[in-house]
Amino acid sequence: MxxxxxxxxxxxxxxxxxxxxxxxxxxxxxxxxxxxxxxxxxxxxxxxxxxxxxxxxxxxxxxxxxxxxxxxxxxxxxxxxxxxxxxxxxxxxxxxxxxxxxxxxxxxxxxxxxxxxxxxxxxxxxxxxxxxxxxxxxxxxxxxxxxxxxxxxxxxxxxxxxxxxxxxxxxxxxxxxxxxxxxxxxxxxxxxxxxxxxxxPAIFQPDGLRTRIALLPVMFGRARRDDWNLLAVKALQDKPNVQLTYGADAQRACAIGLTVTKLDRTYRANPEYTNHRKNCANASKNVLMRLVCPAQPPLRYLYDYSVAYTVQTMKPGGAMRVSTPSFAFTIKADSSPARELENQVFEASVSPSVDRALQEGGCR
Missing domain, CATH: 2.40.10.120 (Thrombin, subunit H)
Structure with missing residues (x-):
């Protein structure tokens, strides 16, 4: 005993x-x-x-x-x-x-x-x-x-x-x-x-992965803070020197440009929209982003980034509603030459919970 x-x-x-x-x-x-x-x-x-x-x-x-x-x-x-x-x-x-x-x-x-x-x-x-x-x-x-x-x-x-x-x-x-x-x-x-x-960060890196995976917060439209959903973002496998991890201080965000180069997702209200029910038709689930770093960023430093992009939704009767969701993540340069981080492309896969958030927050 x-x-x-x-x-x-x-x-x-x-x-x-x-x-x-x-x-x-x-x-x-x-x-x-x-x-x-x-x-x-x-x-x-x-x-x-x-x-x-x-x-x-x-x-x-x-x-x-x-x-x-x-x-x-x-x-x-x-x-x-x-x-x-x-x-x-x-x-x-x-x-x-x-x-x-x-x-x-x-x-x-x-x-x-x-x-x-x-x-x-x-x-x-x-x-x-x-x-x-x-x-x-x-x-x-x-x-x-x-x-x-x-x-x-x-x-x-x-x-x-x-x-x-x-x-x-x-x-x-x-x-x-x-x-x-x-x-x-x-x-x-x-x-x-x-x-x-x-x-x-090695604690949270599964065996066999060449790049670390970060789980990122996403807030859509009118969602409350407690309703933030998560977006799983991974570095492309052909760029093993780039690692994704968390930053602990958003106030130290680096003024590096991060732009969404492609948002292949369309939300349209169902033509049979009745009784104010939410009903969206979802397209692709991929978002491609391009990271542009300065010529010589300090190595081994955690940078915080935030991204905002536009989601257009069609209300019954043809009215257009535009919302701007956003999410944040951090890039760590780990012993990589600065040039290897320039114009880096990451792929973001939207999780089912994000799908639901878009339906609830975007298709009103």
């Missing part, structure tokens, strides 16, 4: 943290235990692998670790964890079917861009001892730095319970990996997931 960790051990070694309940369809929280330790983790399905993220100190020097959700468990050997050289995070991979709750999860960098880390009114969804014991606790950020953020509860007399390695979620969305608790100040230290993506 697993021995429960003492309060002292939990405070000093396995940083107490409240873990938000994952919404259906997202990757799930995991328990990571050994004979003498207990921590938390989070699983993302990437291709045929389940990538398990946790705090490095949870697994370093601890021997075999059992990773479990509420339906299954797998054992990960000591040498199978890969810690980051600078951040207190580590990952391991298992077969996707080994952890049932490890399903495909889209990580949208814009989820945290609207979050004011200096404000006192922001909140995270938290739970204590059971998934049903949810409550919303106001949090404030006392400091921020390159490796993560520090959260602390404003409510006096309460101490969060949980374990290091657990994923901090905002509105049920992955945000940061808990690494430490300052019990005296009531502060939870966490490594931003965007920081992990930026500094350690």
């Amino acid at each position: 697993q021995r429960a960790p003492t309060i002292k051990a939990a405070l000093s070694c396995f940083a107490l943290l409240i873990l938000a309940q994952a919404s259906p369809g997202n990757a799930g929280p995991l328990a990571i235990t050994s004979d003498d330790s207990q921590g938390g983790g989070y699983g993302f399905r990437i291709g045929q692998q389940c990538v398990i993220l946790t705090a490095a100190h949870v697994v370093e020097g601890k021997g075999d670790m059992v990773v479990a959700d509420d339906r299954a468990r797998v054992t990960i050997r000591a040498g199978e964890w890969t810690p980051h050289s600078d951040l207190d995070i580590a990952y391991a991979t298992v077969a996707a079917g080994g952890i049932p709750s490890c399903v495909e999860t889209f990580i949208d960098p814009t989820w945290t861009r609207g979050f004011d880390y200096r404000a006192n009114s922001q909140a995270l969804l938290l739970h204590r001892t059971s998934p049903t014991a949810l409550r919303q606790v106001p949090l404030r950020v006392s400091e921020s730095h390159t490796s993560g953020f520090t959260f602390s509860e404003q409510r006096k007399g309460t101490v969060a319970t949980g374990y290091s390695g657990s994923m901090v979620l905002m509105n049920n969305r992955p945000m940061a990996i808990a690494t430490r608790l300052d019990a005296g100040r009531g502060e939870v230290h966490a490594t931003s997931l965007l920081t992990a993506l930026q500094l350690w």
Whole structure:
């Protein structure tokens, strides 16, 4: 039987943290235990692998670790964890079917861009001892730095319970990996997931791919921020030196031109449009974009780009409606001569969720 960790051990070694309940369809929280330790983790399905993220100190020097959700468990050997050289995070991979709750999860960098880390009114969804014991606790950020953020509860007399390695979620969305608790100040230290993506993109690169794949946010027309959909963009396979990854700071966007050279998609209202029902006829699902870089961009620097293009839709009676959807992504020049990035062409494939968004947002 697993021995429960003492309060002292939990405070000093396995940083107490409240873990938000994952919404259906997202990757799930995991328990990571050994004979003498207990921590938390989070699983993302990437291709045929389940990538398990946790705090490095949870697994370093601890021997075999059992990773479990509420339906299954797998054992990960000591040498199978890969810690980051600078951040207190580590990952391991298992077969996707080994952890049932490890399903495909889209990580949208814009989820945290609207979050004011200096404000006192922001909140995270938290739970204590059971998934049903949810409550919303106001949090404030006392400091921020390159490796993560520090959260602390404003409510006096309460101490969060949980374990290091657990994923901090905002509105049920992955945000940061808990690494430490300052019990005296009531502060939870966490490594931003965007920081992990930026500094350690290999975690999210499936084996066998020559180019990295980024999942991008797309907002159409009147869609609310929470309704942003995702556009999967990949570099063409004949350009292996160009990698797609996430940028963590939209304010540092580089003034490099990115233009849509082809938008082969047509939306027309059904001639039998009745009762104000939305009905669109979709054409091709490919968008070709051309990236134009300056002569000598700084290498190994993350650039953020935003793209806006026009969607024309025909309303009943022949009235034309024009909307301008937009999305953003980041290009990283990885030891590639600048000339190899000039006039680069990328292909964007629109996912079914984007199709639905276009139908709902464009065909009114």
